[in-house]
Amino acid sequence: MNKLKMTICTATLAAALVALAAGSFATTPAVFQDGAKIYADKCAKCHKADGTGEAKYQKQGIEDMSNATWQKNHSDAKIAAAINNGVGDFMPAWKGKLKPAEVKAVVAHIRSLKK
Secondary structure, eight states, X not given: OHHHHHXXXXXHHHHHHHHHHHTGGGGSHHHHHHHHHHHHHHTHHHHOTTSSOOHHHHTTTXXXXXXXXXXXXXXXXXXXXHHHHOBTXXXXXXXXXXXXXXXXXHHHHHHHTOO
């Protein structure tokens, strides 16, 4: 009986590790909530809660991330790169400050802003 429990635990742990490595956790409701919270804490000051961008930053080139054309023209990888590396003189780089899963969650949240 103990051997069976050990086998089940090992298999469950292995499946969880494979899921984490594959990134399949990114679509869970908790991750979307995390993305919304991170966005609210770190991004909304300049990008606004709805992604349209503060007027004073629009003059400096901030784009409306809720715009369908913007969404179409920016891949998840491109958005993640902007988050990780920053943009120009105004948007800071978050690489090393946000975990890859957190960046992925923010990208998912940005996708949810589409009009």
